[in-house]
Amino acid sequence: MAVNTLTIDGKEIAIEAGKTILDAAKEAGVPIPTLCHMEGVHDVGACRLCIVEAEGTPKLLPACVTAAAEGMVIHTQTEKLQNYRRMTVELIFAEGNHVCSICVANGNCELQDVAVEVGMDHSRFSYRFPDRGCDLSHSQFGIDHNRCIMCTRCVRVCDEVEGAHVWDVGSRGPDCFIVAGLDQPWGEVDACTSCGKCVDACPTGAIFHQGETTGEKEGDRGKMAFLTTAREKQQWTR
Numbered sequence: 001m002a003v004n005t006l007t008i009d010g011k012e013i014a015i016e017a018g019k020t021i022l023d024a025a026k027e028a029g030v031p032i033p034t035l036c037h038m039e040g041v042h043d044v045g046a047c048r049l050c051i052v053e054a055e056g057t058p059k060l061l062p063a064c065v066t067a068a069a070e071g072m073v074i075h076t077q078t079e080k081l082q083n084y085r086r087m088t089v090e091l092i093f094a095e096g097n098h099v100c101s102i103c104v105a106n107g108n109c110e111l112q113d114v115a116v117e118v119g120m121d122h123s124r125f126s127y128r129f130p131d132r133g134c135d136l137s138h139s140q141f142g143i144d145h146n147r148c149i150m151c152t153r154c155v156r157v158c159d160e161v162e163g164a165h166v167w168d169v170g171s172r173g174p175d176c177f178i179v180a181g182l183d184q185p186w187g188e189v190d191a192c193t194s195c196g197k198c199v200d201a202c203p204t205g206a207i208f209h210q211g212e213t214t215g216e217k218e219g220d221r222g223k224m225a226f227l228t229t230a231r232e233k234q235q236w237t238r
């Protein structure tokens, strides 16, 4: 097995070739904030929360989609990174309608957790208050686009773990949104098996079980990694 050796926050770590900086940081016990990353599906580098600095390059690197290379010297907690991460979270809050006090995920929300992690207690940016819809056409679930942060975890889980590919990304730039089927009401998409994996994968209150009230949604982030390993290794308990 080919191995790369690198340094992360002063810790030397040897990691299998092909693994990412985020994998190496996990191995070294160095926490890096993430939002769009989820074990069990491929990474897309959408949220930019996991940026790190590598000595010798002026660019900030997204740890989840950057391969760990031999000899890299990585810093994960510089002042510059902390400032950028905080600003990224502020922008996410300003971009949608994240009214935590009336959200099904209040208290069980990864966006809230990340805000706490990066020390964000208010946004310096003007709130856009976009006028987005809510789709309750599915018999069991709902999607409130106001709380979507476009991490695409639902898209990847439904495609790669469930194999249904109900979700995708429509439009461009500030108008982009999560589309069900061919931009149909979710309840009319025959491909949906009602498995609920997208509900478990969604880090915010955007996709939820109907009937859940404020603070009741608890996602199951580890389920996708469990399912992929279970299928590969036939280990069906956790």
Ligand code: SF4
Binding pocket: 157, 158, 162, 164, 165, 166, 167, 191, 192, 193, 194, 195, 196, 197, 198, 199
């Ligand atoms: S319930 Fe399952 S099949 Fe339906 S959209 Fe969600 S992940 Fe896809």
Ligand code: SF4
Binding pocket: 147, 148, 149, 150, 151, 152, 153, 154, 155, 178, 201, 202, 203, 204, 206, 207
């Ligand atoms: S609906 Fe949830 S999982 Fe899907 S992109 Fe939006 S925030 Fe992410």
Ligand code: FES
Binding pocket: 033, 034, 035, 036, 037, 044, 045, 046, 047, 048, 049, 050, 051, 062, 063, 064, 065
């Ligand atoms: S976790 Fe790496 S870009 Fe989102």
